[in-house]
Amino acid sequence: MFIRDVTFSSVPIVALLIIMLAGCSTQDQVSVADVELVKSLLTDTPQQSIMALDSVIKKQKYDGIQKGLMYFEQGKLWSKMHNSTKSIQSLESALEIFTSHEDKVYITKTHWLLGSENAYISNKEEAVEHLLKALSYSQELHNQTDEANTYSALAHTYFQYQDFNRSIEYTEKAIAIQKELQDSVGLSATYNNLAVIYRNIGNFPEAIEYNLRSLDLNLLLNDKNAIAKSYNNLGLLSEELGDVHEAVDYFLKAIKINYELGTLNENPLKNLGDLYLRTDDLENAQKYYEQALSISEQNEDLASQRDIYNILLNVALRQKDFERSIEYARLRDHYMRLQNKRDLQEKLELAENQYKLAAKEKELSLALEVNRREKIIFIVAIGLLLLLVLFWIQSVKNKKLQAEKEKMVLEQSVLRSQMNPHFIFNALSAIQNSLLDNKPIESATYLSRFARLIRQNFEFINKKYITLADEIELLKNYFSTQMIRFKDRFDYEINVDNLDEEDTEIPPMLLQPFAENAIEHGFKSKKEKGLIIINIKGEEERIIFEIIDNGIGFTPKENDGKTHSIDVFMKRLQLIGKGDERSVSINSSEAGTTVKFHLRR
Template sequence: MNYKIGVFTAMGMLALLVSCTTKPELRTHISDILNQIDTLSYTQPEKAIHIIDSTLNNSESLTALEKTKLTFNKGEILFLNDNYIDAINTQLSTLEAFKSLNESYYVGNCLITLSSAYLHLQAFDKSQEYALQALNVAQEIKHEKLLSKAYNRLFYLHFHLKDYSQALQYITKSDSLITKSTDTTSIIATKSNIASLYLQLKQYNKALENYALAMNLSRHSSDVKTLVTVLNNIGFTYIEAGDLDSAKKFLKGAATLNKNINSINAAPFKGLGNVFLLDQQLDSASYYYHHALTAYHQNSNFKDKVEVYDKLVAIAILEQDFQKALSAQKKRDSIQRIITATEKDQLLSFANVKYEVKKQETELQYQKEINNANRLLFISIALSLLLLLITLIVFYVNLKLHSKNKASALEQKLLRAQMNPHFIFNALAAIQNITLEGDPLKSSQHIAKFAKLIRQNFDYVRKDKISLDKEISMITNYIETQRLRFNNVFNYQIDISGVDDSTKVFIPPMLLQPFVENAIEYGVKDKKDTLGLVTICIRKEGSSLFFSIEDNGVGRNEASKHKRISETEHATDVFLERLNRRKKKEELSFTIEDLYNTDGQPIGTKVSFTLILI
């Protein structure tokens, strides 16, 4: 629902911008400049800001109110175009200026913009602080429009926090105030926000009722794009309600209006793709998803393209056209790589890894050259000693190499065994059950997660180190797949502390999975009395990284009565051997603790160990 809230946030801010451009104290030519800025704020924001800066540079003839009003409008334009940090800095200075001018109405508007910007930055405490200040100002000056905006701002905050009951109270207050006005744009935004809230509460009739009011108002306005947005939202509401025929009707209407006004909007096509996928009309779903991709290509919307390609992969798998699935997956992955490539730190990390590999190869080559030189030296000294020495060296090197290759092969084999056929078949069976139950959208989501887990296992098993964020992503996908297998009989929690950037912390791959698997298979899966919980704690302590995997399951003693635990012990031996090969004494930190309550009853198991990062 974020895209719906975002659209109407922008509409509300535009209404705010328009409402703040006329004041009797402003001279006519300044009012004309502000009116010109209004028309450019969306279509040509850079030009609008240039006009404001040029006017402020010639500020000798401007009054204090005119300077502050121009700066305020600049902050609004920055906010409307997603420059939230610059908008905050601009409006903080404007806020103090309006306070000194005793302009309470504009003080309230500044506070509302600050609350909106901080909400987009997910600084919820700051957003609430400024919204409540705006509410106090509006109540003091008894300004209904400002009061409605303050209530609306508090609605957005609680909506994002998923506190829907409180959000409903605020938006209802806003609606009671805004309905009395003639501000059609604000009324449409408020009705749509109410509908979005009811949609989250799954009260579809009330959601459609409010969307219908917004649609009727949009039809009588000249803003066709707003009408398209409302029609699109109605379509998505019908999808949620399970009325696919009605969803098609409104989404096709939105697509037709977009075509009439030559607007690039992929949302209706994406919605139609979802409808036909749910209706198991795979050809039509694919057709509309490709239309959505065409629109996304023009907008360079990479994240949405990745989402659509995930759907196309799922469709191809359902059609058993694995070549098409592979082609779509390759395109999806190429776009994902574009997104990833924008992160400078990841590129630097990749460069560092390549440097380390090259350094090791150079050192190995240098060592070989030394060995060759020594061999020639021994030949020149004595043939017999040389033959004996060569025999001993060859025997020793071969024995060491054989031992090393055997250990490496065993480790790789056991690491790959973590994604064993038993687990794969059970996971696929669970996904098949969802599909047979008539929920292809949910099954496609699980297929995408499962495919990502398989890809992660085969990618990471060939690496010596991976970043902590990749390890967490892989273990999260693994746990979600296990939850699907066992019908959500347990929950999980991952707590990370002390790590500033998980993309810069590197650890051996797939360390956590054996112990998480044990916690699920031998602990929480068979828990009867309460819901199982697996907790993973990761804590950076200086140059070390502490890990613990804890479950509230039946305990090892109880599990051993019903299940063989030899595989668990074998996986532990391999884990300790992997730590031992790092030669940092990390294996000494490894502990397995049986947990008991005050009555001596088993209440779970806790595994912990520490890695040295340097």
């Protein structure tokens, strides 16, 4: 069944930022000229705008408040692209600069955005902390509009975590301010929010009351999009209360307005189709599902098209129209394959990354060749004495370039070792088998985890360091994917002691090769259930790692001409340059394998 179109409304971020721009002209604070400067750097797309801002920031042409504004704009752009991690990083850099210049207006805005982004990725504590700071600054600045918007954002955050009492409390505070300001637009959205809360706690009369208040304001403002959404919400509530005729009337009103406006909103159509399906009016159910399907096609929403065809298949089966059933089944499977294909296209990004690494390696090789030619020219032109000096200089350069080249080769090896072709082939084979076995839910679950694992590998491979929390999340996704593939033939434990996972940073994908060796080699011919235990402990200036498995053990291969994952791991530790490679110990027997090493902080 479809997700219903009852949403928690909030004032758009762009509108809030325009409102909050008042009073930004004091010395050492953001001025209109600063804002225009940053606007001049923006291009047609968010990606190009981010690159343009990043280029200016790296050139260090601008400093102080202007640089803070550039980070702030980057944070907004990353948010628009739904990359909350990078959005938060940029906004935190902006906040540091705004705080040093005591620009309270932009401090307020930045805290508000940080609260919204953290709420989006379910960081409740961080979200509430930033929003409360935004609230404090807006009250200090006597900006009631910002204060009401922040109360609404807090209400939304608590609503996400089903703390409905706190959500109602903050929503009512926002309503009180908006009434005082006679803010009809804000009141309409906030009344809708309160209706959503009451609907979630089962208080349908109150939900209808506030939806009607929101509708009255929307009618007064002649906001037809909002009117259509109010009618749709009222239709759902009427259906909950068992008033089918009134629900149908509301849905039809919403559909009519959307058609008049040319709005491609399929939700009222699907909701009406759901209602007719539940009341066994199959003919009308089919009619409105097909209209919703037409909008899904225009929106190129593959998942929605797949779901609608699945429902139409069930309708046709109930009507005993087997010819249409076959066609709907074919179309459902077609869009399911298209959706799967779209998800797997992320592999192309991984291949593109490999291509860039190869290009960088070639560039370094060319640089080495140029340096060798220069050495010959200096030998001929200057003589023996100068040659000795230049030879020493050139040797230093060659060593640096060679080190960079080795590092690039190593990164390629790591990339291949983290997501090797055998694992990808086996994973895709498992997906194919589940599709052939007609197990779409299992296939979708496996595909989602597999796609997420590829995304994480792609994201982390170019980073020098990631948080311990990110490393653990990657391991969990890897284990989950392998457990589906191997039908739960092994278990795992990850234990962390005396460390803050969010504040501790380590090189990316450090532990995955040992986990892979245990699964692919240690458990492959083992009849009993396997177990991998990973212990991570903080001790003074070191992080101690221990990987234990009960596999069949292994014997390291020497001089076979191949680069193994352990060789890559040792080389990575050597490149860090802290001598941690000397701490590595590997004990393997028929009872299992234990790997120990540490990293200096």
